[in-house]
Amino acid sequence: MPEYQARQTIGELLDRQGISRRAFIKYCTAMASLMALPPLAGRAMAEQLRAARRPSVIYLSFQECTGCLESLTRSFSPSIENMIFNVISLDYDDTLMAAAGHRAEAARDQAMKANYGKYLVVVDGSVPTADGGIYNCAAGRTAVDILTETAKGAAAIVCVGTCSSFGGIPFADPNPTGARPVSDLIGDKPIINVSGCPPIPEVITGTLLQFVTTGQVPDLDEHRRPKVFFGNTIHDRCYRRPFFDQGKFAKTFDDEGARNGWCLFELGCKGPTTYNACATTKWNGGTSFPIESGHPCLGCSEPGFWDKGSFYAALSTGTFGRAGNLTPRDAAKLGGAAAATGIAVAAGATALARHRRKVRMTDIQTADTQKEE
Amino acid sequence: MSRLGDIPIRIERPDFAAMAGTIGGGVTAILAEIAALLDRLAAGDEPQAIDLKSLPMNPGDREQLIEALGSGEVAITLYADGESTIRETGVHGVWWTEHRDGDGEVTAAFIEIARVPGILIVDSDELQRGAERLRSAIGATRSSE
Amino acid sequence: MDLLQFARGPALKFALIVFCFGVLWRLTAVFLLRHERTLSEPRHPVFRALMGGLLAAGSRSAPHREFIRRTGYSEALGYSYHIGLFVVVLAFGPHIAFLKSLFGVSWPALPNNLVTVIAALTLTLMLAVLLRRLTHRVLRLLSNFDDYFSWFITALVIVTGLMASTHFGAPYEQLLAWHILSFDALLVWFPFGKLMHAFYIFPSRAINGYALARKGASV
Structure with missing residues (x-):
């Protein structure tokens, strides 16, 4: 990272790129709204950020599908998507960076050295530990090795996605690679989990922005997820909740109830036990979210969501039986x-x-x- | 067809009008809050805003709210990374603000209760930078003469 | 595995097995009990005696007119909370989904708020029943651990269910886990305690009625 960039404030950088103060206020106002802050707090946030220096961010990709990074880089409009990259200095990301091989690894070493104790590590993907961790290697080193080394000098670790947060799909039974979440391996650093498969892009950028603005780990729930985004269940904020309360349920995907937009509980919706911002922030710039599109919530932001029985069996039913859910045949x-x-x-x-x-x-x-x- | 909103879609929705009042507190509560914020502003408090995006509102509620507030004398368009519209409602000091991104999607929508919408106010740094820019322009003109 | 997974998975499986095993064990055991041979001459033919048994199974459900002043209160209480229990178990959407997974049939649900109110009323009535058991001298002497524990486990399922449906006191997934766990516990206790009356009550009345009718008594 060039020296001048490190000393530059975010405001100076924005000015040089021709992003006006008002445009930045607009961005921060949108983010404040997502974080359930008063809209005018966006102005204070903008001023604070403009005066701050960009923190160095090292983005590590392990056992993952790159869906999380796709989610982040496709976040709402192109101009706003770029904004987060004006606020952070993304010094290493082997998927996005132009450099490859030794040069790429050198960028990570340099960023670590220059910002020791201050940089932010973003982890995407779970970490395989079986057989000496050989199932995920980069530059001849295992994921465990890279994570442990990079975490040493980090101010905090942000786990993006359910894989790095809770193990995710690689962690699912029988977990052949011995996949583990980051929190199992790193015990001495603040860890923020931004779970979801993938997480909502605004939730990823909001969490990063919050950390850059305050320099502190936000209020976290018991699974170390930021409460501002993971404070409510999908069910609590679902626009179909009145139908649940009225006892009106879709029984199949194409019955009258489904067409009327009734509650998807009986089709296996995990909304009541899933904490995420889908029902309010929604996806694709606020277009829709799974339930609005007629599909029950899978509970992808919860630990072990892959192993909690069928996606299509109601929460109030048993999770044993041939297909992971209780059927009359099993019961009989x-x-x-x-x-x-x-x-x-x-x-x-x-x-x-x-x-x-x-x-x-x-x-x-x-x-x-x-x-x- | 550059904008998401241009894609024709048909969404079957429950009859929200019939369910008015079942989601969210309704329009009356918002109007009462605006009135209270106006009182506080008049008494010398800081400007406040009510976030419209995070309020669980039925489409019907929104229209009712717009109707209740009416339209006022000032309409501002802000061109900063996408168009934003700030319209004074029929109630002085109550500004209906919608920020849009480059694609025209609404990224923030709120009602600001302020004498002048805060985003319009230019800060001292910008004033100085403006003055510097003008001086350097004058300097450039002079040196070219 | 979190608590909810445990409750819905192994705990529920174990509970259902114990329930089915226990209920059939006890029913069979009672059915095969040695009966003393009735030596008296039957006053009514077998068919009439059987009809008498069926009649008794139903007619005993109505309060006896002569004693209604003494029994009316407890019978009204008993009926009301039993009806409440049936409505809560059978008319709540998530319960119907559970029953559907067991039996493959489903039916329309009542509005949740209504079921919640009925559950709260049922719980209140059950408290009144407990109070009566504790204050009625004869009833108290007749009561043992079984009575209190059967009451407790049923009330616990209602309390946790109410907490879950109103999101009171803890995150929903925990409340739901407690609710399902308490139901699992109820299933395990069911065959071995007085909750078994659900299966015994009508057959025992019928057998009594049969015996009486055989002797020529009016049922």
Whole structure:
């Protein structure tokens, strides 16, 4: 990273790029709205950011599908998408950077050295630990190795996506690569989890922006997710909630209820147990979100979402059975077997009791006969 | 067809009009809040704003609110990374603000209760930079003479 | 595995197995109980005696006119909270989804708010029932651990269910986990405690009625 950039404030950089103060206020106002801050707080945020220096960010990609980075770089309009890159100095990202090979690795080393203790690490993807971590290597080093080294000098780690936050899909049973979330491997640094498969782009940029503005880790929930974005369940903020309350449910994907936009609970919606901002922030610049498009929430921002039974079985049903959800056939088999055993045990026990009684009665009778004799 | 809104889509929605009042608190509560904020502004408090994006409102509610506030004397268009519109409503000091990005999508929408919308006010740095720019322009003209 | 996964997965599976096993075990055991041979001459033919049994199974559900002053209050209480329980179990959307996963059939749900109110009323009535059990001297002497625990486990399921549906006191996924766990516990306890009356009540009345009718008594 060139020296002058490090010393430059964000405001100076924006001025040089011809991004006016008002344009930046607009951006911060939009972000403030997403963070449930009062709209006018965007102005204070803009002033504060303009005076701040851009923090160095190292973006590490491990066992992932790049969906999270796609989500981030496709965030709402092109001009606003770029804005986050004016606020942070993205010094290493092997997917986006022009450099490759040794030069790319050198950029990471240099950024770490120049900003030791101050840089931000963004991790995308889970970290495989099985068989010495060989399932994910870059530049001849394992993901575990790269993460441990890079985390040492970090001010904080932002885990982008469910994979780095909770293990995600690589972590799903049977987890052949021994995938682990970052929080399992790094214990001595503040970790912010921005989960989702992928996370909402505005939630990623909002979290980064919040950290850059305040220099502090935001309020986190028990899964270390920022409360401003993960404070409510999808269900709590869902526009279909009135139908849930009225007991009106779609039973299949093409019945009258589905066409009327009724609640998708019975089709397996995980909205009630899923914390995310989809119902309010929505996707693609506020166009829609899965439930609005008629599909139940999969619960992708929750730990272990892949292993919590069928996506299409209601939350109030069992999660065992052939397909990971309880069906009448499973129930009949299970209940039938248990009931048959019950009958057999009872019949056996009764027969035994009768037999004993018979023996006892015979004994008494024999004794009586003997007495009489 | 450059904008998302131009793509024709048909969304089957529940009858929101029939459900008015079931989601969100309704228009009355917002109007009462605006009135209270106007009082506070008159008493010397800082300007405030009500975020329209984060309020759970039915489409019907929004129209009712627009109707209740009416339209006023001032309409401002801001060209900064996309067009923004700031319109004074029929109530003085109540500004209906919508920020749009380069694609014309609304990124922020709020009602600002202020004497003048804050985003219009130029800060001292900008004044100085403006003056410098003019002086250098004058200097350039003089030296070219 | 989080608590909710445990509740919906292994715990529910175990509970359902124990429930089916236990219920059938106890029903079979009672069915195969040794009956003393009735030596008296039947006053009514078998068919009439059987009809008498069926009649008794139903007619015993109505309060006895002569005792209505003494039994009316507790019978009204009993009926109301049982109806409440049935409505809550059978008319709440998520419960219907659960039953559908077991039996493959479903039916329309009642509005949640209505079910919540009924659940709260049911709980209040159950408190009144408990209060009566505690203050009625004879009833108190008749009551044992089984009575109190069966009451407690049922009330616990309602309380956790109410908390879950009103999002009271903890994150929803925890409340839901507690609710399902308490239901799992109820299923396990069911066959071995007095909750088993759900299965015994009508057959036992019918057998009584049959025996009486056989003796020639009017049922």
